[in-house]
Amino acid sequence: KGRGSRSRTNLDRYGFPRGYLARQKFFFGFQTGDMVKAVVPRGKYQGVWFGEVACRKTGSFDIKGKDGKRIAQGINYRYVQVIQRFDGYAYGKGVAELA
Numbered sequence: 001k002g003r004g005s006r007s008r009t010n011l012d013r014y015g016f017p018r019g020y021l022a023r024q025k026f027f028f029g030f031q032t033g034d035m036v037k038a039v040v041p042r043g044k045y046q047g048v049w050f051g052e053v054a055c056r057k058t059g060s061f062d063i064k065g066k067d068g069k070r071i072a073q074g075i076n077y078r079y080v081q082v083i084q085r086f087d088g089y090a091y092g093k094g095v096a097e098l099a
Contacts, residue, residue: 027055028077033086038063038072038079045072053080 009017025031030053038049038061049072054062061080063072 027057028059030055031086034082035084036080037083038075040075040079
């Protein structure tokens with residue numbers, strides 16, 4: 001699947017790694033960077049969310065919007081479905097125009 005040993009961790013302001021490389025690449029069928037739709041039935045982030053997923057081993061995912069900021073945090077993997085798998089290209093969600 002690629003990108004196996006590349007440094008995939010956040011850095012602090014001094015350039016040192018913050019955290020560590022996860023030992024697996026897929027969590028509950030998801031990979032960080034997948035475009036997803038989350039339908040959250042209740043709680044602080046109730047509603048429908050579209051964006052890029054940041055996966056955790058615990059199954060509690062974050063969803064990032066177009067600007068890269070987290071728009072929903074701690075969403076359980078059961079509420080998330082994949083729209084587009086992360087394959088290295090930069091995809092975006094835009095507004096469709098009628099011709």
